[in-house]
Structure formats: C-alpha cells, structure tokens
Amino acid sequence: MPQVVTDTVFVPRRRLRWIDWVTTTDHKRIGIMYLVLTFVFFILGGVEALLMRVQLSVPSNTLLSGEHYNELLTMHGTTMVFLFVVPVMAGFGNYFVPLMIGARDMAFPRLNALSFWLLLFGGVVFYATLFWQPPEAGWWSYPPLSSIQFSPSGGQDAWIFLIHLTGISSLLGAINFYATIANMRAPGMSWGRLPLFVWAILVYAILLIIALPVVAAAVTMLLADRHFGTHFFDPVAHGSPVLWQHLFWFFGHPEVYIMVLPGFGIISEVIPVFSRKPIFGYKAVAASTAVIAFLATLVWAHHMFASPVPIVVLGFFMLSSFLIGIPTGVKIFNWIATLWRGSILPTTALYFCVGMIAIFTVGGITGIFLAVFPVDWQLNDTYFVVAHFHYTIFGGAIFPVFAGIYYWFPKMSGRFLNERLGKISFWLVFIGFNATFLVQHALGLSGMPRRIYTYEPNLGWSTYNLISTIGAFMLGVGVLVTIVNVARSLKVGAIAGPDPWKGNTLEWFTTSPPPPNNFDVIPRVRSLEPMRDIRRQIERQTGATQKTGGGERFLRA
Amino acid sequence: MGCTLLLAPVASANFIGPKAGGSPNANQISSLYHIILYIAAFVFVVVEGTLLYSVVKFRAKRVRHAAQIHGNTRLEVGWTVAAALILVAITVVTFVKLPSIITPPNSSAAISYQSASVNEPTPPNGKQLTICVTGRQFIWMYSYGAACDKHRWDAKLPYSYQQMVVPVHTTVVLVIQSIDVIHSWWVPALGGKVDAVPGYTTYTWFKALHTGLFHGQCAQLCGRQHAFMTAQVKVVAPGQYAAWLKQQGVAINAANDQVGTLRQMLTREGQL
Ligand SMILES: [Cu+2]
Numbered sequence: 001m002p003q004v005v006t007d008t009v010f011v012p013r014r015r016l017r018w019i020d021w022v023t024t025t026d027h028k029r030i031g032i033m034y035l036v037l038t039f040v041f042f043i044l045g046g047v048e049a050l051l052m053r054v055q056l057s058v059p060s061n062t063l064l065s066g067e068h069y070n071e072l073l074t075m076h077g078t079t080m081v082f083l084f085v086v087p088v089m090a091g092f093g094n095y096f097v098p099l100m101i102g103a104r105d106m107a108f109p110r111l112n113a114l115s116f117w118l119l120l121f122g123g124v125v126f127y128a129t130l131f132w133q134p135p136e137a138g139w140w141s142y143p144p145l146s147s148i149q150f151s152p153s154g155g156q157d158a159w160i161f162l163i164h165l166t167g168i169s170s171l172l173g174a175i176n177f178y179a180t181i182a183n184m185r186a187p188g189m190s191w192g193r194l195p196l197f198v199w200a201i202l203v204y205a206i207l208l209i210i211a212l213p214v215v216a217a218a219v220t221m222l223l224a225d226r227h228f229g230t231h232f233f234d235p236v237a238h239g240s241p242v243l244w245q246h247l248f249w250f251f252g253h254p255e256v257y258i259m260v261l262p263g264f265g266i267i268s269e270v271i272p273v274f275s276r277k278p279i280f281g282y283k284a285v286a287a288s289t290a291v292i293a294f295l296a297t298l299v300w301a302h303h304m305f306a307s308p309v310p311i312v313v314l315g316f317f318m319l320s321s322f323l324i325g326i327p328t329g330v331k332i333f334n335w336i337a338t339l340w341r342g343s344i345l346p347t348t349a350l351y352f353c354v355g356m357i358a359i360f361t362v363g364g365i366t367g368i369f370l371a372v373f374p375v376d377w378q379l380n381d382t383y384f385v386v387a388h389f390h391y392t393i394f395g396g397a398i399f400p401v402f403a404g405i406y407y408w409f410p411k412m413s414g415r416f417l418n419e420r421l422g423k424i425s426f427w428l429v430f431i432g433f434n435a436t437f438l439v440q441h442a443l444g445l446s447g448m449p450r451r452i453y454t455y456e457p458n459l460g461w462s463t464y465n466l467i468s469t470i471g472a473f474m475l476g477v478g479v480l481v482t483i484v485n486v487a488r489s490l491k492v493g494a495i496a497g498p499d500p501w502k503g504n505t506l507e508w509f510t511t512s513p514p515p516p517n518n519f520d521v522i523p524r525v526r527s528l529e530p531m532r533d534i535r536r537q538i539e540r541q542t543g544a545t546q547k548t549g550g551g552e553r554f555l556r557a
Numbered sequence: 558m559g560c561t562l563l564l565a566p567v568a569s570a571n572f573i574g575p576k577a578g579g580s581p582n583a584n585q586i587s588s589l590y591h592i593i594l595y596i597a598a599f600v601f602v603v604v605e606g607t608l609l610y611s612v613v614k615f616r617a618k619r620v621r622h623a624a625q626i627h628g629n630t631r632l633e634v635g636w637t638v639a640a641a642l643i644l645v646a647i648t649v650v651t652f653v654k655l656p657s658i659i660t661p662p663n664s665s666a667a668i669s670y671q672s673a674s675v676n677e678p679t680p681p682n683g684k685q686l687t688i689c690v691t692g693r694q695f696i697w698m699y700s701y702g703a704a705c706d707k708h709r710w711d712a713k714l715p716y717s718y719q720q721m722v723v724p725v726h727t728t729v730v731l732v733i734q735s736i737d738v739i740h741s742w743w744v745p746a747l748g749g750k751v752d753a754v755p756g757y758t759t760y761t762w763f764k765a766l767h768t769g770l771f772h773g774q775c776a777q778l779c780g781r782q783h784a785f786m787t788a789q790v791k792v793v794a795p796g797q798y799a800a801w802l803k804q805q806g807v808a809i810n811a812a813n814d815q816v817g818t819l820r821q822m823l824t825r826e827g828q829l
Binding site: 065066067070073136137138142144145150235236238239240241242275276277278280281282283284306307308311315318319322323325326329330332333334336337339340341342343344345346354357358361362365366368369372374375376377378379380381382442445446447449450451452453454455459 | 636749772778
C-alpha cells in the first residue's frame, strides 16, 4: 500500500556530485535547479529594488545618480519578469507537472535541460553588464531612448540577447510542457480530471508560444535598427516608435498572465487541501483560465492610453480590459467559496494563499481604474501604476510561489519547513508589502511619476516615500526569513512522509523526495482527487481511519 | 500651529483621488474617478470581508467536517452576471463623461485667438489660444500663437522654456511634439497626460479656472535627467498675459539682434 508514513528520508546511495547536476535530465533535479537559480535572481532583483527605495526615501537624495538609478530600474524590472517570475513557474511546473499527471518525466528530458541552461546563460549575459555598462532604458526599452543614438552602450544589446536567450528557453519549455500534458497523463486522467495547476501550466505554455515570437521579432528589429542601419522605430526615417509599443505590449500583456496564471494554479491546489473541501466550481476555474488567456491577447494597448492612438481604439481596449476582469473575478469568488464552510487548517501555505487573494483583489480593483482610459490619463506612468502591478504580480505570482514552497517543500526534500518561521515570514511579507505599495497609490495620485530618481522636498511626497522604503525593508526581511527557513529545514526539518497534508493529487502518491522514476506503479485515476480515492480505499480495506497524514501532528507542535 | 507646520509638507499630497481644481477636464476626470472609487470600495469591502469572515469562522478547530460542495451553478452564474453589470455601469458613466473631458469648452474671457489646424480639439466657437509644446531632453519649450502649428521654429514667435504663461479662463489648446525621445506632458491639476512622441503630433487642452502656479513633470522615462524635466504653468490675468507676451517678444528680438550682430562681426573677422 502506498500510504505509509516513513520515519527516514529516502537517501540515494551516494552523494550527488556537481557533475550529476550539470548533466542531469531528471525533471525533478532540473526543477530544483530552476528554483534555486530563480531565487538567486529574485534576491538580486530585490537588492536592486531596495537600493532604489533607499535613494527615494528622502527628497533630493544624492546617493545615486540618474544614470545609476535608470540602470537599477532596468535591471530590477528585467530580472523580476524574465529571470524570476516566469522561470520560477517553469521550476514548479518542471518538478510537479509530471508528478501530478502520473508521468515518469517530461516528454523531452534533454530539451528540458537545454531550457534551463539557456536561462542561466541569458542571466549571465545580462548580469555581465554590471562590469561595464548596464542598460538604462527600462524593461520596456522604448525607442528612441533604446536606439543607438540615445543608448550607445552595449548594455542595451545585452538586454536584447537576454530577451532572446530566456525567450528560447521559455519557448522550448512551453513546447515541452504542452507535449507532456497532452500525451503523458496517467490512465483515466481525462481533461476534466486534470489538476488545476496543470491546467494553469498548460495555458501558460500556450500563452508563451503565442507571445514570445512577437517580442523576439521586436527585439531583433531593435537590434537591426541599432547596428544594421534599418529604421523600423526611427522617426527621422519615418519609422514609428509606436510600432514598438504595439509589438512589445502584444507580448507584454500576455506576459502578465504568463506570470500570474501558474500562481492561480498553485492557489487552486493548496486551498482545497487545507480547507478539506473540493475546489468550488472546478469547471469554472479551469475555463476562466482559458478565457483569461484568450482575452490576454486582446488588451495590450491599455498600456498605451497616453500614446498617439485614436479614441475609438482606446474605447475598444478599455472594454476588452473590463472583460478580462470578469473571469478573474470568478476565480477569486471560487477560491473564497472553497474556503467557505471548509475545515480550515491554518498552515503557512494557506496563509500565503489567503494573503494572495486579499492582495490580488486590490490589484484587480485598481486595474479597473486604469482600464478607464480618461482616468488612466491621470494615473498612467505614475506610482499608482507601480502600486497596481506590484499588487497583481507580487500578489498574484510571488505570494503563490511562497505558498508553493511551504506546500511542496516536504515533497521535494522529505522534510517540513518550520511553521513558526513561516508565519513570521508571512506577516513580515504581508505587512511590509502593504506598507511599501499602499502608499504608492497616494504618491501617484499626488502627481509623482514613476522612474524619477529624485524629487523636490516641497511636493508633498516625502512622507509617503519614507513609509514605502521602511515597508520595503520589512518585506525584504520577510523573504530572508523564508530563505533561512529553507536552508535550515533541509538539515533539521521534521520528517514529512509521502503525504503529510492529505493531498488530493498524485505527487503525494510517491515517496518524499520521489525516486528518479517517480512511480513504481501508476494508479488509475477515477476523479479529480485521486489521492483522496486511494486513502478512502485503504480505509475501507483496512478498517483503520487515518486521522493525520503526519502534517497535522506536526502543526500542533 | 505646530501641527500645521508638521502637516505642511503633505499639504499638497492627495490620498484618495487624483489632483484637480485647475481645469474642467481635470475636474471631470476626478469626478469619474470618484464614481469608480465608490463602486470599488463596495466591491473591496464585500470581497475582503467575506474572505476574512470565512478564514476566521471556518477554522478546523471550530468546524470538524468540511461541507463537500463541488459548486453551485446558480451562484456562479449570479456572480459572473453581477461582475458584468458593474462593468457595464462603469462603461456607461465613462462614455457619458467622455465628451466633457476631451472637448474643450468656450473661453470665458473675451479673447479673439483663432484655431489654425483641423486636427486640434477646438471649442464650439473656435476661439482658443494655441501653444505648441516641444519636448526634448530634458526641458519643455513652448511657442505661443496659432501660427506655431506650422512655423514652430519661426524665430518671430514668442517662446519660453519650462514655465508656460497663460491667461486665466481661456481655452488653451496644446500641440505637442518631441524632437528626440518620448516624453509625456503632464500637469496633474490641469488634466491628464499625453505622450510627446517623435514623428507624431498629439493634442490636449485646458482652461485654467483660477490664477496661480501649477506644477507638472515629464511622465515618460526619457533619460538620465528625467527627474528634472519639470513644467510649470503660470496662470495670470489676460492683461498681464498680453504684457508678458509683448515683453517676451521684445526680449527675444533683442537677443536675436545681439546674436545677429555678433555673427556679422565674427564673419567680418573671418572667424565664422
Ligand atoms: Cu522627458
């Protein structure tokens, strides 16, 4: 019988040497490498953010020059989007998609390794610019500012190559996910029994396949403009800077959903487990994922409401942006309905899920303000927008990443994370986040544009900025607590056993950590919650009720 | 007294709504914003309240057995329709308010400026003051008068940098261009922002409701000194405006003459 609580962690026969990691094609090791690497980038991007916050903490600060500030804002945005949030989801996807669908690996294991190494090279090319001249045109790199005339340094070219390398990495990964999910599901796992996280990764993959070729084309055109004498975006030769905006945001807005949909998937897995309830409206949650993805390709120009675009077009993009609010709202309602009348186990993972719903709701509501284009004329390119997209991305993607870490760490390592440190980390992150970004709405409303490296003391922005900086450091400490927790628990964490949370999905069917082949036998799937069925069957056959899966015993301590 | 001093730095800060009060379009945007804010506040309280209630109320300590509900079609259709209806309401309000935000009203002051271009937004009676705004790293330049649309670089037109001077109660139409990278014209109390994109001409308008100084700054990252690309709009009485314009013209001509003399001199000496 699979449901046995073990007392020792599965130990491979010999210690893994570095060569085993470099040459591996095991989806689990690649997944772990993805998670570790993206967290390194997360820390780098976080340090960049803190430097910017220190610069802005007091008016007329001279700590950083305009040049260095622009480099930092470009590095921060690019790092967080291309080197952290998108690939961290690929990390979770790599580790858990094959396990959740009852497969023994990804469809193309070697391609999978290539995806990881391309990501690493992309990051190295980009961060190498620290030693000479980092890019400074922002993560959108709007021409003409990013043209050879206004950004002559090679840093801008390094940015272009980062987009290409991480783009190819994500594209190969996306094809791999699609092929795996379409072909390698356990017997009986029909589309209607696919776990919601796997649905999210499937749609993430499709969106990447739609969006990435467009940005690849755009940055190639920019490269040609910079070095090969073309004039796609050069207004002097009748090129159009607005063309870049259309191409970039046609990629850029789906990118937002590429970042948050897997987060939604994690939330949709964790909440039912810790509410001891099935997900409310499985079909609606799965369908809304697909609807969001479709609409995500039709809303890009809401980033361009102040650009030279006709009013009719603005109206269209306002309405399409409104439409995307409906399936997003449906998801939030379904998550709350899943908690409703549940029997809620207040684990750290669940805290991060609830925190996600609370914060993402605010981001969704401010998104409605920004979708109304006349209102956006006041709010666009201000700190209101900075606050909005941190509420959506930090709330919608990074909170779920933390939920995923606390939920799946026992599976990946065989040990629990410390719950007390987890709760401390949650409260520091939650309060720090709101202190940082809530006041930024007020800054935007008070007329502070984004991306300015300093401001005069008489504009009424000083107090809010100081609060924001203090909050940012609190947030940083909260993240550090979880990192310390992970490092510590690898050695001293309590033993978890194969199914500590009484999970619903197949990753809990195997040992923690899983053996290289994942499963010796693959069970037939009869419902959305195969592990629940298996537990019930064991109870029926043995007559013993399983009171705990190990996790609850630990939670009481 | 001490309290007033303490609060002085935040006196010009806004917490719940955008800046307004300088021009009818800014006021209309602000009122549209506030309508959405009331709806948003309602949604916020309902969603966050339900969330908080359910995580407090349905803890495992209190509720031993979770209700095994898989869904409820009527409920799900209900909240989808409710969300849609809220958005329809906001759409209707927006399009009702839109004309007052994009169409300039007639000037209240007795002026006789005429429009010069078919592309510009124009008040019903066609009387407006046209100012051409040119963005460049890292300063705004303004040239005054209807002719600026076609002859922006004509040295005969009065111009100024960074500080724009306009008469009160007058409909001012701005014709916005950039000569290098993308900038964004924005003076919050006088209305929304509009990008200055090289190769394009964009327009906006305002009608100052009272005299005074209005602060604004470039809102689109335009390079290293982006933070210092500020704009000031000084609203004065029409008489003062006419006087300022005349004096500015004289000063510009004098400076031009000086440059002309210098050039002739240098040419004579063979240095040019
Ligand atoms: Cu500028």
